[in-house]
Amino acid sequence: MRVKGQKSGVMRIFQALLVSYIVTGILLLVLAVLLYKLNLDKGKVTAGITGIYVVSAFAGGFLIGKLQKVRKFIWGLILGMLYFLLLVLVSVGVYHTLQGDTMQIVTTLILCAAGGMLGGMLS
Template identity: 60%
Template sequence: MERQVRKDSKVMWVLKALLASYIVTGILLLLLTMALYKMELNEKMVSAAIVAIYVMATLIGGILIGKMAKVKRFIWGLGLGIAYFALLLLITLGVYHTLNGDGANLVTTFILCAGGGMVGGMIS
């Protein structure tokens, strides 16, 4: 029984950190939307801001899961970054029924998400 509770708590760590990452993503995307409306940003600036939002969200999620795990924090952060990317990919496939862009953008986004989570875990 105790083993089952411990296993469930690790799943809850990941879910809590992912939820926090997606809440941060939503808030920052809302702020980006308002900035786009007010300042009429160009496409390059918006793309750079979206990449920064992905990194910041996974960084915060990595910090949270690292604080919860206390051991092998960078691995937990890396796993969170990968889970964030996988969920992002599933949402994109669910909404658009295809992957927009080329494979290089997909790989770059994966590396940024995984790296952001891992760095977050390391500094937690």
């Protein structure tokens, strides 16, 4: 039985995912400004995007860990994987195909999952 005012696990996950995507949006905006101002090359932009994925998954994992209070690293791992899944769904929705080769996709999955799990552990 749930106590009135207590959030369900699903709502907490949505809340943490929302925070992750807000962080993603803000950091992508910063990266776009840096790209415009500094004429960054493709390697630096790719590294920046990868870093944004990890930081965003970390932020969501940290929040879900704070909200759940038990098995924080598992919740962070789940959040990181859901974050990645939404990235893939958006990419397929926009481009009608996956961007990058299999190794890049698997690496991104691992980085998102690890970032979320680390955030959960440190929460």
